[in-house]
Amino acid sequence: MGKAKYSAAGLFIRGARKKTWPRVWREAEMKESYDVVIIGGGIHGLATAYYLAKNHGITNVAVVDKAYLGSGGSGRNTAIVRSNYLTPEGVAFYDRSLDLYNTMSIDLNINVMFSERGHMTLAHTDSALRTMNWRAEVNKLQDIDSSVIGPDEIKKLAPSLDVSSDSRYPILGALYHPPGGTIRHDAVVWGYARAADTLGVDLLQKTEVLDILCEGGEDEHGKGAGGKVTGVRTSRGNISAPIVVNCTAGWASQLSNMAGVRLPITTHPLQAAVTEPVKTFLPTVVVSGSLHVYVSQTDRGELVFGASVDPVATYDMRGTLEFTEELAGHVLELMPGISKMRLLRQWAGLCDMTPDYSPVMGPTQVDGYFVDVGWGTYGFKAGPVSGEQMALSIANNNFPELIAPFDLKRFTEGELVGEKGAAAVGH
């Protein structure tokens, strides 16, 4: 199927000739068998499929999703990217992701609206400032543009912030990370879906995985350690495949239990909200760990707010009033001038939290069953690099260097990658 190349000239010509755009991806027929079945049609799943096809020539791949593409965390996150993490493992990983995001519009021929506007993490206490200094030094060692700035510079970058010393939570300083910014998350999903489809990957929407089929494992159904994957049972019939990849969030534990692999994950919702659009006044992304809030302004002028995950584990995605109240209070603490702005809507997404705030990636104790899960609140910014590294991992059936620290075995071997200091609220 021919694909239309997106360009300004193309837009002009089609507009002038009143031509419509062709379908972006095929409505693929489900085959009986594939080389690789990827569960989850979000950024991680689609990126994995794309890099499998592009970098490794593995094109007999299906991406299955129980709803539509990008219906989970990929369409619910607050679209912020950055790489100023705390551990060397984390920094190396997220920095590679930022590189891929940088050239994505050209690579995928779709405008992802990457706005490299800078990212500021505010410190309200001495201990927070100390952690910022620590992070800045770790970042500088790894060649990441990141430094601690004082209230005067903060005021210059974001004049709407209250940096006076008489507020309840005075702003003492901030970790400033110029390469951070925002990206349109839907465009990333569509870009990967379109590119993967062009390379021959089948995108199967509204196809729910009901079971992961295994043989030879330790339990009575042949699942668990020592076994191998033979395929999946879906709501549209069975698919046989020697490799099944779990790229889901929210349902990762349930799917993984189907293969007999228990995960160190608890699922918490994270709520976000957006205001009515106003004239642009906030040029950077502003994050406050102590106040559990992060704010950015979209190109349309809406303020997007996010928070930390709700404290109680639940799969319920209903918004709550106490979240809105708390959020509004905290945002006004930072920017008292916006008290008359109205909230437009709020929503929630499911976050799979791990004990060390780092993901779980790569092969597992079941042969052919790969995971790319436990992405907590930081899955969006890691999408491209996860796809690239998971594809490498699947093609070679091993751990590439960048994801080796995120092996599931680290929990039973006691080698956790503690990112809580930089990932708990930091978006």
Next chain:
Amino acid sequence: MLFVPCPNCGPRNASDMSYGGEAHSRPDPKEASQKEWRTYLYLRDNPSGWLKENWYCSSGCRKHFQLERHTLTGELRNPPLPGSKTAGGGS
């Protein structure tokens, strides 16, 4: 907000409590192998359905107790009786 029935204080806002996560029986640290201990520490069932979990009445009577909660609908069942630590009988 979720109302959590503390066996001593009665139903209170979840924000008055500390959430302790999934309740699993703790292996004896002297007997357990490293693998068993770390499995207990880190691995979770994380069901979308009924879950037995730990709560701590941190701004009330400071009692630890267990509760059965549905993680999708938020329903509660078998609340602990006054004086007891574990969820009520039957299920």
